[in-house]
Amino acid sequence: MTVLVFISKRLGSLLVVLFFLTLLVFTLGKVADSDPVRTYVGVNASAESVEAAREELGLDNPIPVQFGSFVVGAVQGDFGISLSSKRPIADELATRLPATLELAGWALALTVVIGVSLASLYSRPGRLGAFMRFVFFSAASAPSFLIAMLSVLVFYKWLGGALPAAGRSSYGPYDDATGFYVLDGMLHGSPTYTWDAIQHLLLPAFAAAVGSGVALARVLADGIASSLRSPWARTARALGEREGTVLRRHALRNASSPALSLLAVQAGFMVSSLVVVEQVFSWNGLGSYLSGAIGVGDFPAIAAVCLILGAVYVILNTLVDVALAAVDPRVRLS
């Protein structure tokens, strides 16, 4: 029951966050030194067509009215028209949001995989552990675009296209699709399509996950080490539990709450690192859309992406808080 109350409270605060985010993005658009109408009609357009476009975009209205209609539109899922592509932004988002969410989901999953496996290597003193630590630390200290390009070099160029390095699929989307290609492939019962989508996901997800995975590993390894030294671990041993059981039954769970907190932060950063990664892998997601929109000053598009990323961030954090409370009963949801 408390979980439901907590989630609904968080969703309430989500609305507040989104409102101020909208206000911020809208204001930025107004004070920026670029004329959206010019972006829309092009530099060589006549004065009449500029005026006509201004009216068409609603930019001749007073600013509060513009803001109002922007908010009303956004609530209905209508983010207006992209100034550069002249298509409704909502249509763009419909294909790009699943692309980014799919990539982010896989990257987070890989983060956990890297984090957990590396954390278990940490506790093993030995050549392999030391070597893996070295490799991953080097990887974590490199910016994600470098990882991205290196992995393209290794897996695509040197290994003769072992893994695809561009796009989301060799086949293109299905007609009635969720936009999550792996899921689509499974829904349509096509192992080929699914496997192809997974292959496309691996490199970009890995590039986005390395840094956060190593960070997670450190926190997790520290947590496990201190859990294993704790008095209750000693109690478990005194009651005859073997080391493996102490680790599984007691240490992992106690070590996972700081790791979860970190994961929440990493999830937020993940979205921003995807902006770069998507560029490198020609991934048609929100990130590449955003960087394209920033380049031409397409403010309605920028605003829409910011709002969606903000919402994703708040929702992710809410989920992590619920998970934290589930893992550690001393954490009260408040």
Add this chain to the structure above:
Amino acid sequence: MAESTVLTVSDLTVTYRGRGRTVAAVKDVTLSIAAGRCLGLVGESGSGKSTIGAAVQGIIPADGSAHATGGISIAGRDLVPITDQAWSQVRGRDVTSVFQDPMRSLDPTMTIGRMLNRYTGSAEASVAALERVQIRRAGDVLKKYPHQLSGGMRQRVMIALALAPQPLLLVADEPTTALDVSVQAEVLSVLRESIEGAGCAVLFVTHDLGVARHMCDEIAVMKDGVVVETGSAEQVIGEPADDYTQRLMASRITLATDRARPVGAPEPAVVASMQDMLDDLGRPDDAVASAWAAGELLWNRFTGPTAAVGAASGLSDVRLVEHVTRPSLTVNEVDKTYTARVRGRKVGNHVLKNVSFEIGYREAVALVGESGSGKSTLLRIAAGIETPDSGSVDSQGVAGEGTQVIFQDAGASLTPWRTVEELLRERIEHTTTGKGLSRAEMRAMALRTLELVGLDESVLGARPTQLSGGQQQRVAIARAVVVPPSVLLCDEPTSALDVSVACSVLNLINLLRHSLGISVMFVTHDLAAARLIADRVLVMTGGEIVETVGAADLAQDITTDYGRRLVDAVLA
């Protein structure tokens, strides 16, 4: 008789290797315990008693730094050399244990039921196990997490856990040291009855001879890794043969301890440095110091000055009058309620109910009560760490600057990456006395204070983790008094310390209060310690002061039911 011997330890030696040195924590120890008997292993920190407790469970550190030779056999099974295979057959079946810290010895993420069911086999058996340790409404307790239980309840759960596998040997390592005195008595009696019911042998590790006498059939006294005396409990306690045992007995604080006799006179160096300090404070030194040493300097606002003060200290009449009229600490109708949200509803916890009292110049007042009585909140309010909802606290005494606190866990109260000199300097710099002093002057001040608290120059450069528990508490005290406060607030400063160290810390606080003119507010759950340090004892329960009593004849003078309960809880 031989059949019933459960534990035999013969010529056990345990060495630790570290930093190129090898230290023998236990040397050639030989012990045995028969079924149904309880052997007390008594000694101070570092005596090796806990190492033996760990060794007979096979849980001495597995990182290769510890090495055991000699024999341990449990129910006829030889366990040295210690191999994991051998121990995995024994640990948790034939041997289990109860540890000191009930707060952290239970996995915080598991319900009691989930922990207990694993060893009892079923929820019904778990309920029965909890009922055996006198937990009522055991079904509800099974659903709770450790943090939802009190310390005493947690320790009962620990006992139930330890006895669930029906072990032949139970190792109890300081099982009640972290508990309130009155809770300790309850838990000890629960432990005693459970053990009698289970019929197992018990190795009872403790630093407290009183607890050992209460619990054990036989007692082995340890010092520096060696058993110095073994015998029946009555014999060891009643007619201790060994020097060390006698000293350990003498340093115990009970309600009968002679208050007039400072336990262990201050060392000459301490007296000398005290006189230096009195010089600095512009007070005539010799007279005050000797008056203190003679026990004549018992002055406070409530008992009135003895002749010694006026004559010996040479304080002017004016200041004396000032002292009389102006307490060092005035707590005036302080009220405090903590509110928490439980399932969306606000729940208030009225921790302090209109509390008023005063502490006179150079007077020591003890606040005694159990956990939850509000005494620690009161201390935090007096220290300015928390603000009262209503009422006021005034600590503008005649002498000294403000209030300073010393805490139970001295180690945790000292910033770990600072050296002792830096810690003291930090305090000096924050006082008006310390304004404009040079590094060298502050260093000299720090040094004098360290000598005053019985430490020397060698600790100036040390960091807290390099010091023993007693040394840490002395450093904490030095930091508090390097610029004398008007009131020294002590939050259970001795309850985590060995008895002999605790005594010397109590003496030290007493010495400082007389020599530096500091008033003391001493918060404790231990009536015996309170009686030793304080002039007056305030008994607190439920956020109120229910009784104020002179310390000297405390045991006779206490009249309230609650106070009597506290008196009875002090183990004779």
